[in-house]
Amino acid sequence: MAISREQLQEILDQAYVNVRHRAKQSEASIYYIKNDVHIREDAKGHKFEILFDSEGNRQERKYVE
Numbered sequence: 001m002a003i004s005r006e007q008l009q010e011i012l013d014q015a016y017v018n019v020r021h022r023a024k025q026s027e028a029s030i031y032y033i034k035n036d037v038h039i040r041e042d043a044k045g046h047k048f049e050i051l052f053d054s055e056g057n058r059q060e061r062k063y064v065e
Contacts, residue, residue: 039063 003011023030027043031050038050040060047063 037063 020030022028024043029040029042031038031040033039040048040050042048047065048060049063051059051061053059
């Protein structure tokens with residue numbers, strides 16, 4: 001029995017809520033891509049854009065939506 005698109009979206013939405021909650025509880029960052037931008041969000045909700053320079057060194061700057 002296959003699940004519907006709506007059921008799948010509901011499952012994914014709940015998984016997203018659970019992951020964010022667990023990350024905040026453990027003071028861990030979450031990482032995701034939004035509009036082709038790599039983002040790290042810390043447990044307090046601060047967002048940082050992740051960038052790499054020409055030598056492959058990782059840098060972060062405050063992400064502004």
